[in-house]
Amino acid sequence: MVEQLKQAIRDIPDFPKKGIVFKDITTLCQDPVSFQRMVDIMSHRYLDKKIDVIVGIEARGFIVGAALAYKLGAGIVLVRKPGKLPYKTHSESYLLEYGEDTLHIHQDAIKKGQRVLIADDLLATGGTAEAVVKLVERLEGDIIECAFIVELDELGGRKRLGGHEAYSLIHY
Numbered sequence: 001m002v003e004q005l006k007q008a009i010r011d012i013p014d015f016p017k018k019g020i021v022f023k024d025i026t027t028l029c030q031d032p033v034s035f036q037r038m039v040d041i042m043s044h045r046y047l048d049k050k051i052d053v054i055v056g057i058e059a060r061g062f063i064v065g066a067a068l069a070y071k072l073g074a075g076i077v078l079v080r081k082p083g084k085l086p087y088k089t090h091s092e093s094y095l096l097e098y099g100e101d102t103l104h105i106h107q108d109a110i111k112k113g114q115r116v117l118i119a120d121d122l123l124a125t126g127g128t129a130e131a132v133v134k135l136v137e138r139l140e141g142d143i144i145e146c147a148f149i150v151e152l153d154e155l156g157g158r159k160r161l162g163g164h165e166a167y168s169l170i171h172y
Contacts, residue, residue, distance in 0.1 A: 001037060006170045008034040009150065023150050023172065025121050029063060039064075042147060042169055043071035049144050052114040053077050057132055058084070058103070060121035064149055068119055077109040077116075079132050090138050094131040103128070105135045112140040123148040123168060126157030133162045 008031055012022040028034045042064070053075040056065025062078060069076040082091070082102050089104035110116060116136050123129055129146055136143055143164045151157065151168030158166045 001041070002170060005034055005038055005041075009170070023122055023152070025060060025063075025149055028149070035067075038149060038169065039067040039071060042149075042167075043068050045147075045167060046072055046117060046144070049117075050115055051117045051144060053110060053116055053141070055079055055105075055110075055116055055118045055132060055136060055141075057118070057120040057128060061119050064121060064147070065119040068117065068147070072117075074117070077105065079103050079105050079135065090135055092131040092134050092138075094127040096125070096127055101128075103131050103135065105132075105139070107139070110136060110139040110141040114141050116141040116143050118143060118146040118164075119148075120146075121149050123151040123157040123166065124155045126155075126160030129157065129166075130160040130162065133164060137162070 008028040010024040010027040012024050015022040051072050051074045054065045054069040055077045056062040058080045066076050085104050085106055088107045090107055091102050091104045093102045118132050146161055146164055146166045148168040150170045153171050
């Protein structure tokens with residue numbers, strides 16, 4: 001079943017810059033059977049983990065994060081780029097494989113001790129996920145795991161998750 005999901009992901013060569021092969025999950029998401037399978041498989045892993053909130057990372061992490069939050073009966077917290085959240089925020093800057101960026105989270109988004117699942121579409125070098133881990137830790141959330149649809153294993157991103165466990169449905 002996972003192999004079928006892998007086949008639903010499209011490769012876009014040289015995006016966003018030459019030499020990068022972008023793993024496009026939009027083709028998986030637009031197919032109702034593949035999308036439901038992905039959500040069902042991923043959510044099943046966390047059914048007994050008593051997750052309080054899912055932290056979805058802008059922007060494709062909102063897709064998987066919201067679906068998992070619904071299936072698990074959890075809340076959804078959005079981590080966004082600068083200028084997108086209307087309340088007081090904490091921020092964390094990080095390096096990308098093709099630049100630098102900053103992410104923000106509302107200062108009251110996670111209560112101390114809440115059980116948190118961080119969700120995104122893809123784990124590559126780990127810079128984005130590392131920044132989100134730091135934001136959640138700053139709010140004293142209890143990170144249960146970081147969940148990804150896709151992981152690019154050779155880039156070693158899980159080493160940057162501050163010792164937190166990671167789960168990826170599909171590996172390349």
